[in-house]
Amino acid sequence: MAGHAARDRERKLIDDTLLADIREANLTYLILAQRMLRTDRAQGMFRLGIGEEVAGIVEGLTTAQMIKVASTNMLMCKLRFDDSIVWNLIARNDDVLDIKKTHAAILLARALPEAA
Amino acid sequence: MRGKTVVGDAREVARATELIELGMRLQMLESEMPLSRERLTKLYKELKGKSPPKGMLPFSTDWFVTWMPNIHASLFMGIYHHLIKVSALDDIDALIKSYKLYLEQCQALDSDVVMSITRAWRLVRFVDAKMLRVAPCTCCKGEYVVREFDLTRHYVCGLCNVPSRAGKKRPDAALKIAA
Numbered sequence: 001m002a003g004h005a006a007r008d009r010e011r012k013l014i015d016d017t018l019l020a021d022i023r024e025a026n027l028t029y030l031i032l033a034q035r036m037l038r039t040d041r042a043q044g045m046f047r048l049g050i051g052e053e054v055a056g057i058v059e060g061l062t063t064a065q066m067i068k069v070a071s072t073n074m075l076m077c078k079l080r081f082d083d084s085i086v087w088n089l090i091a092r093n094d095d096v097l098d099i100k101k102t103h104a105a106i107l108l109a110r111a112l113p114e115a116a
Numbered sequence: 117m118r119g120k121t122v123v124g125d126a127r128e129v130a131r132a133t134e135l136i137e138l139g140m141r142l143q144m145l146e147s148e149m150p151l152s153r154e155r156l157t158k159l160y161k162e163l164k165g166k167s168p169p170k171g172m173l174p175f176s177t178d179w180f181v182t183w184m185p186n187i188h189a190s191l192f193m194g195i196y197h198h199l200i201k202v203s204a205l206d207d208i209d210a211l212i213k214s215y216k217l218y219l220e221q222c223q224a225l226d227s228d229v230v231m232s233i234t235r236a237w238r239l240v241r242f243v244d245a246k247m248l249r250v251a252p253c254t255c256c257k258g259e260y261v262v263r264e265f266d267l268t269r270h271y272v273c274g275l276c277n278v279p280s281r282a283g284k285k286r287p288d289a290a291l292k293i294a295a
Binding site for chain 2: 040041042043045051052085092099101102103105106107109110
């Protein structure tokens with residue numbers, strides 16, 4: 001009984017579903033990233049916004065490695081555009097959205113990876 | 117020398133095929149590819165089922181600074197710069213890849229494809245030849261295609277400062293401006 005109670009307490013302290021979701025998101029992200037890089041490296045790097053070095057590492061990961069890397073309590077992908085101009089353009093709701101999207105696309109296309 | 121080995125030759129033909137399918141004109145293929153004119157013509161006919169169009173290529177730099185083309189040219193140029201900065205690519209590969217990304221972007225934006233690959237190639241050449249360049253907008257910090265000798269210290273792009281009649285030429289123009 002005492003063991004049960006302790007486990008219950010632990011369960012409440014650690015959010016299992018959150019960890020599982022993070023792991024799944026990480027794995028999905030890594031698999032997608034690797035697929036993009038393997039299909040076309042240059043285009044993949046553009047889409048991911050990563051540099052040569054990171055691209056090489058991700059491309060070379062084995063499935064087992066990916067699972068291991070994905071199992072952490074941190075999300076591996078982060079918001080790429082930390083620029084309020086861009087977010088205003090994408091997220092604001094109004095009727096000139098079409099042109100705003102194009103505007104955002106121009107700003108995003110030239111956002112280089114931090115390493116470059 | 118490229119195109120001298122059988123493998124190299126096959127690669128060039130595959131590239132030329134890709135370019136023709138993207139709509140590149142024969143004149144450009146001739147200047148970009150180490151393949152003979154006859155072979156290119158033959159390839160073109162095989163792929164398109166008709167003779168390559170004759171006539172001059174678009175040669176004006178002014179097209180790129182008019183409103184809608186400028187937006188698309190700037191978008192393409194952003195992609196192209198990104199690609200050549202992050203990876204070592206041949207000029208022509210960079211063109212193919214960035215043009216494909218541009219087409220994808222147009223699709224995602226639900227917009228007409230304003231710029232043909234011929235224009236895209238001319239744009240890259242114009243920039244190489246220092247007839248056009250990119251300048252940052254003082255308002256949104258994006259980079260836009262401008263003429264080499266335009267004054268750009270206080271440059272504001274056509275998207276931050278939309279001209280009053282912009283995009284109103286055709287009602288079905290893909291970029292809709294609020295009335």
